[in-house]
Amino acid sequence: MPPSNVEPVIIRSPSGRPLTVAFVGCGGTGRNILAEGLLPDGSARVAVGSDRLAMASLKTGKLMVASARELESNAMISSKSVRLAGSEFEKELASSLVGADITFIIAGLGGLSGGWGAVVGARAAAVSRSIGFCVASVPFSAEGGSRRERAATQLKALIQVADASLVIPNDMILSEAPNLPINSALRVMNSVLASPVNLFLRSFGSDDLDMLEKHLALGKIMAMDSAEWDRDNAEFAVIEALGKSRWLELGTRKPKSAILFIEGGGVHGDMAEILRLFLRLAGKDCPVIAANAGERKQGLRVTAVVGF
Numbered sequence: 001m002p003p004s005n006v007e008p009v010i011i012r013s014p015s016g017r018p019l020t021v022a023f024v025g026c027g028g029t030g031r032n033i034l035a036e037g038l039l040p041d042g043s044a045r046v047a048v049g050s051d052r053l054a055m056a057s058l059k060t061g062k063l064m065v066a067s068a069r070e071l072e073s074n075a076m077i078s079s080k081s082v083r084l085a086g087s088e089f090e091k092e093l094a095s096s097l098v099g100a101d102i103t104f105i106i107a108g109l110g111g112l113s114g115g116w117g118a119v120v121g122a123r124a125a126a127v128s129r130s131i132g133f134c135v136a137s138v139p140f141s142a143e144g145g146s147r148r149e150r151a152a153t154q155l156k157a158l159i160q161v162a163d164a165s166l167v168i169p170n171d172m173i174l175s176e177a178p179n180l181p182i183n184s185a186l187r188v189m190n191s192v193l194a195s196p197v198n199l200f201l202r203s204f205g206s207d208d209l210d211m212l213e214k215h216l217a218l219g220k221i222m223a224m225d226s227a228e229w230d231r232d233n234a235e236f237a238v239i240e241a242l243g244k245s246r247w248l249e250l251g252t253r254k255p256k257s258a259i260l261f262i263e264g265g266g267v268h269g270d271m272a273e274i275l276r277l278f279l280r281l282a283g284k285d286c287p288v289i290a291a292n293a294g295e296r297k298q299g300l301r302v303t304a305v306v307g308f
Helices: 027-035 068-075 088-097 113-127 145-161 170-176 182-203 206-216 234-243 271-282
Strands: 009-011 021-026 044-049 062-065 102-108 131-138 164-169 221-229 257-263 288-294 300-307
Touching: 009 271, 021 027, 021 088, 021 113, 027 044, 027 102, 027 113, 027 182, 044 088, 044 113, 062 088, 068 088, 068 113, 088 113, 102 113, 102 182, 113 131, 113 145, 131 145, 131 170, 131 182, 131 206, 145 164, 164 170, 164 182, 170 182, 182 257, 182 288, 182 300, 206 257, 206 288, 221 234, 234 271, 234 300, 257 271, 271 288, 271 300
Parallel strands: 009 288, 021 044, 021 102, 044 062, 102 131, 131 164, 164 221, 257 288
Antiparallel strands: 221 300, 257 300
16 A cells, blocks of 8 residues: 655755765666666676676676576575575575675576576665665567576565566567667667666755665566656656556556656656646556656657566
């Protein structure tokens, strides 16, 4: 149930010091995002996986190698409290994350080391007293049933331990670059997964942390989509586009929370008006944070991260 006080919040600039952040990149997807420099520096950068040779592409940071079977065993360890490490591997990972305000765990679900590594990473964040926010891709709808079934099992385990899990379908990522060669498409996929992390870090500071943690707890499974417009009536155009998003499904699902990252709002749009229009879609009782995520040379862009 949403809290009794659901007054919308507008954050025009981060409050307090910059967030102290750690990154855990799991499997091939997470490792590549760390290696490609798509994320800023953090207090810790940890790659978790089973392929030691491939993980060597991460030039800086900690490498934690275990077989896929070991990672699955670690992920499925039953613990009475997510604040207690379930294994020595998890304890070592948690020690690397101590001091971080928020830990971003990045992975592709459906495989072995990535999906199970994400579960271990999320619980390690909890052990280290860091907010654990997972950004995970899920398999294409055309992929085999076993991979999709494994992704569903991993996601179920993940939401038990992560503070929030942002799920981004590979189908959505592919729609951003349907005709690109595979290598270029993979780079686009990685940049899409990295984008919400960078938006969070640009928009929130340490004084916003308590509010953010409570907000994330309202809807532990999150969806994301963006819309942009560079002509008149930009506020109406972007909200109308988000209302039609097949990924958010605001017409058929009732959101429990939402964060709007607004880029270009200072010049091309009114944040309060954008928030008012979005509440028409989400419902007036939906807790919403509208955050200024920076300016743009041209047009207005709004990214909605919606909890269900």
